[in-house]
Amino acid sequence: MGSLDTTPTAAFADVAGGGFEPLNADDVRSYLHKSVDFIYDYYKSVESLPVLPGVEPGYLRRLLQSVPPTSSAPFDIALKEVRDAVVPGMTHWASPNFFAFFPSTNSAAAIAGELIASAMNTVGFTWQASPASTEMEVLALDWLAQLLRLPPTFMNRTAAAGRGTGGGGVILGTTSEAMLVTLVSARDAALRRAGSVGVAGITRLAVYAADQTHSTFFKACRLAGFDPANIRSIPTGPETDYALDPARLLEVMQADVDAGLVPTYVCATVGTTSSNAVDPVGAIADVAAVFNAWVHIDAAYAGSACICPEFRHHLDGVERVDSISMSPHKWLMTCLDCTCLWVRDTHRLTDSLETNPEYLKNDASESGTVTDLKDMQVGVGRRFRGLKLWMVMRTYGSAKLQEHIRSDVAMAKMFEDAVRADHRFEVVVPRNFALVCFRIRPQGTDLTEEDADVVNRELMERLNRTGKAYLAHTAIGGKFVLRFAVGSSLQEERHVRSAWELIKKTTTEIFEEETM
């Protein structure tokens, strides 16, 4: 495609004698309208594209030029290369046939919000640097806190009531960042309490989570400098459906105290990535309170479901934890990236994260009446993060959002029922939300456990190679298990039905080959 680039072209509107105008409004409009039409075509066709592409590592470099062009080219060239070279190598998360991992749900309102934010391109590190973007983020967080019925202690201190609660929130990029900033805050508070000189006491601090907790938690602990020997991954089993057992947590924390360690932080997960296990929030908070440890709830995926009253009980006890995060980019129809973090006491964050260089000083910050969001995150720079989330809630309203959650759960239940009705399969753990963990079972098929693992892996690989569905797997209790995650935003009942038919047919083929 390099040949397309040999002659300079008049790709830009030139006024005032040929200057380069990267933000010329006519160009912006033209490029964006073309992009919108590209997106329209993409959504119209994505259902028919292989979900998982059949490309080999390095494929893109063989299609696109490896040296950056010197000359400009019409925008159509870039768009053509995206169409011809990029799209065929995508794993189509937007496909209705995508059932892997967790869906990255999306919506027209969210994309529009992100688009406007990209064009305004503000950097809202302090309130003054962009009052509207800071206040919109705070408002969106308070709205979502209301939908989740979080206690008022997590609402922003400039809440409508006018009385500061000390609580508040911030929108971050990922759950990992929410874990990291709360871990660092808990670490620093524990060091202060322990009278540590500098960080000398860090080797005595201990942190806790179930073994089903997302790997990024254990990574975040290492990033924050906790001693690997004191990062506890507490075993779980089928007796709690792989949720953290509070009695076990108490034993482990007490043993650490007896050994001279300082319990510092407990991460409870509402909807684990592997199997959607739900750690008992209230009971964990009670145990942690004995040791004055910080409790964080990671509800990255399932938090969105808690806007429905029938799922809200999974957050019971949240009024006794220190922080909670969830990611609307997973299941609340808000495109990447958008992770909401609420804390009960923002000062515990800002004590560890505040910076105050001369060039960011301003009267508003010094008045103490505003939120400077840079002091609740890792970095300084930040996009206009609240707009798309607010647009989703403003446009669709909570009733439609609840309807969407319920529709996904109903489709998952439909799939679960189908699995249970086929003697060759089993549902491995109870379904809590819209994820079904299932497998071909040894008992119904005369397979050994080892053979079952082989057959289930074969099933997954064959399904994924068809391009008609994409499923991921996990290990539960040492078994190879398929994960069927409903919820891709274009998904309808017929896609779930088709996937199930494909699973049954492929399973039959595998067994027929085995017996031949």
Add this chain to the structure above:
Amino acid sequence: MGSLDTTPTAAFADVAGGGFEPLNADDVRSYLHKSVDFIYDYYKSVESLPVLPGVEPGYLRRLLQSVPPTSSAPFDIALKEVRDAVVPGMTHWASPNFFAFFPSTNSAAAIAGELIASAMNTVGFTWQASPASTEMEVLALDWLAQLLRLPPTFMNRTAAAGRGTGGGGVILGTTSEAMLVTLVSARDAALRRAGSVGVAGITRLAVYAADQTHSTFFKACRLAGFDPANIRSIPTGPETDYALDPARLLEVMQADVDAGLVPTYVCATVGTTSSNAVDPVGAIADVAAVFNAWVHIDAAYAGSACICPEFRHHLDGVERVDSISMSPHKWLMTCLDCTCLWVRDTHRLTDSLETNPEYLKNDASESGTVTDLKDMQVGVGRRFRGLKLWMVMRTYGSAKLQEHIRSDVAMAKMFEDAVRADHRFEVVVPRNFALVCFRIRPQGTDLTEEDADVVNRELMERLNRTGKAYLAHTAIGGKFVLRFAVGSSLQEERHVRSAWELIKKTTTEIFEEETM
């Protein structure tokens, strides 16, 4: 505005019996075309809007409903509220009259790239989870590395040459994250070298930067668990134009070694935020090599200028450092957020940042032939980050990008010359790029140093209150100094000239009032 929300509306295209379709392609097209027209109008009008808004803290909550709506509303309602309530409270970074901080430059191609990425909404944590987005990111990084003439050791190991170098890159959200992941990698390597049991040796590790280094560096050190007592902020002064003195660095590092500490990491800045000082990269690398310390270059802003041969010398010595980061969202016309990090040995990153949960295992990762970008960042989830950066380079080409940098620098020089020609003002430090640090000078105006600070602050505040320009300040050598940063993407020579006229006129007014 709550009254707009009392009646449910038919805001969504309903097919198949009334289901809620958040990604209905017709809705997407309609919302986005409306948003594009909004953006067109915004760019056409932004010049006439007050750059810094005159709103009070809490203003937005008084304009928008504080309770999230239950019912849906036409997208036009959200757009109207953005127009009526959000825009008047924005600090308009896109305004051509914005001269504060560093500009967040942008372009039609970048916004288009981000838009398409938002719509595809892939999560490229592993290569398999989205081959095209991983390969596009790697390609964009290799292209930009070529424009910057980085040594091949920083290119990706799957580079066109086919021979792995061990180097590579990743696109992150902010410079802070680039600092954090390299600090953690350097920390862990130093602990291993020192034979530390767990993190016990962390209290002996020391890190170094000039006192002009961005505050986020010192914060990143604390996040990574370094002892505050061992985070060295090395004084600079006018004799080096506020750049780090390698001789001073050597003294401090040697003194630490003599005291039993382990020099671990040095951050060199090319283009400091305060005054655009340039630390001497090669000399710093030579000093750090004596102690086997990691050297990182933070070229967040000025790195973009180094695509021009005449500025590239600021990176001389880069072949001897361990990592370098720069942010195209600052000066390479790529909307937020986009920070590029390159490292000479990706294994030093992945040794600290790799995770390998069962549900992410796949054949491609296990083959060792692909890059899994999750292992070079804090989190796991990640947008399709490379597309917009690639689109900028693909569409404009390096010649136009260089032209844009040079045009900004020429405008800054024009401003600098005007300041120097007026006896009431002085340029406080030499101008290196497109930032001019200046002030009303005591010598030309019979002011004391204290009075000069007061008058310069008054000048800045009056300018900013006009809404016709927005400048930020800094402190250099204890003096209050105004920062005039050229480069907002809609900026033309006439805006710089108008700002200068406004500065002169306002200064005259201040002096006339003083003498009245």
